Amino acid sequence: DIQMTQSPSTLSASVGDRVTITCRASQSISSWLAWYQQKPGQAPKLLIYMASSLQSGVPSRFSGSGSGTEFTLTISSLQPDDFATYYCQQYNSYPWTFGQGTKVEIK
């Protein structure tokens, strides 16, 4: 199975900060990576697919980059609505695997 390792597990930041979350795959997954945002009590929401493609309706302050085994999700200027947990997921092969999540907290 492909292991997905996210870092950090928790991130404390202020409104307006630039935030970067890293996701590493245990083997190459090309660009078959998605990023999701989940808030308490809500369903996850797709932010980025194919490593760097922004899902329709998602604010442009979110961006993704990387290929192979190393990927990043960047929020250029953190907004109050962005405090949530973020997950990466590989869809290169079954079984799909998710990172353990990064909780973005208010500093």
Next chain:
Amino acid sequence: EVQLVESGGGLVRPGGSLSLSCAASGFTSSRHSMNWVRRAPGKGLEWVSSISWDSSSTSYADSVRGRFTISRDDAKSSLYLQMSSLRAEDTAVYFCTREGSTSCSTTSCYIDFWGQGTLVTVSS
């Protein structure tokens, strides 16, 4: 508007069975592969099972293979998960999800819509 609404969750004893349903609306379900993903209390997301758009292919996580069965009825725009021999570690919120249909790998695509989830609790 795409909507996925799960039902069928509840409390079940270890070793018992439960059937989950997902009602899809706002899109042609027969054009999309569908999946179940779960989140156990205090843990992250875990993929459970997938079924291709034409039901020709199904996949399961090792943790549920042989105990869970995924199926779909596109005439009813519905996705199902039949769960048997349930264990305490199956306790989780189960999400019905839809796969996108573009920018896909050779095996699957990303999840573009999620339902709100239904809670399954396995406890004596």
